[in-house]
Amino acid sequence: MTDSANALPAAASGTFRLGGDLTVNRLGFGTMQLTGKGVWGWPDDREAPVAVLRRAVELGVNLIDTADAYGPFVTDAFIREALHPYADDLVIATKVGFTRQGPNEWIPVGRPEYLRQQTELNLRNLGVDRIDLLQLHRIDPKVPLEDQLGELKALQDEGKVRHIGLSEVSVDEVKAAREIAEIVSVQNLFNLTNRKSSALLEYAEAEGIGFIPWFPLATGKLSGEGSPLAELAARHGSTPSQLALAWLLRKSPVLLPIPGTSSVAHLEENVAGASIELTDEEFAELDALS
Numbered sequence: 188m189t190d191s192a193n194a195l196p197a198a199a200s201g202t203f204r205l206g207g208d209l210t211v212n213r214l215g216f217g218t219m220q221l222t223g224k225g226v227w228g229w230p231d232d233r234e235a236p237v238a239v240l241r242r243a244v245e246l247g248v249n250l251i252d253t254a255d256a257y258g259p260f261v262t263d264a265f266i267r268e269a270l271h272p273y274a275d276d277l278v279i280a281t282k283v284g285f286t287r288q289g290p291n292e293w294i295p296v297g298r299p300e301y302l303r304q305q306t307e308l309n310l311r312n313l314g315v316d317r318i319d320l321l322q323l324h325r326i327d328p329k330v331p332l333e334d335q336l337g338e339l340k341a342l343q344d345e346g347k348v349r350h351i352g353l354s355e356v357s358v359d360e361v362k363a364a365r366e367i368a369e370i371v372s373v374q375n376l377f378n379l380t381n382r383k384s385s386a387l388l389e390y391a392e393a394e395g396i397g398f399i400p401w402f403p404l405a406t407g408k409l410s411g412e413g414s415p416l417a418e419l420a421a422r423h424g425s426t427p428s429q430l431a432l433a434w435l436l437r438k439s440p441v442l443l444p445i446p447g448t449s450s451v452a453h454l455e456e457n458v459a460g461a462s463i464e465l466t467d468e469e470f471a472e473l474d475a476l477s
Contacts, residue, residue, distance in 0.1 A: 194247075198212050203440065205320060206349070209319060214432070214436070214458065214461045215443055215445040218257060220447040221239065221449055222258045227290035228258065228290075237269040247458075250443060251280070254324060255281065260312050263309065278319045282321070282322040282324040284335070299337070302338045303341075303342065306347065332360075337368075340367060351371065355376070373398055377442075378402055378406075380407045380476075410427035416430060429463055430460070432446065432463075
């Protein structure tokens, strides 16, 4: 491990350049777990999220992922309280395109006027003049893609958005979107136990597009007592989740995991996983699991 990685553990994950001009440590932080139950409202403890965010940055995390729909706007408020004024190298990625009707309820709305409204609210609530990375949370099947991406492109042309990304998409959808606007990232479910987006990962790697896997540390039954993952973790003196993170970081240089938590201790455990170096044999052993 380098001296910088010792000082800033997240730096051990390596770096990636989003859009060719935003360099981030590949291990980021996802904020969805900082809200109340069902990703709705405020959590019971409103001091813990602020402490977690500040500690994440202290550990070298400089990619933070949020969304207008988290709360709604609860995570934006915590980010601003904890980290504003923002460090020059801090990249805040957010998302628009989901409406919320209550706990665990999500309905995509891709009307251009709604996407613009939510982007403007993100700017205000985060306290920024430009959003580093604005991702379409879901493609709304009821609205033409050119209208949805066209509005985000218009916001980009106005200087309110630096880069555009997509969430939960197929390779064909990314290709269609790239006919309308430059796409620098995709965010799909991907982890050791769920690799349904493997084709998208291969495409992203070939095209130099960042792939932000959500729910990155899921291990499911693979981490049960006596399982290969649990045995390998024991040999490493690590946790199954740390190995799942190490596997992601080794799997592809475009993967940018954003494990989230509301606990400082859990955050520190996750970040420590960035320093785990897998041998070729260990990686192959993990890669063979499903």
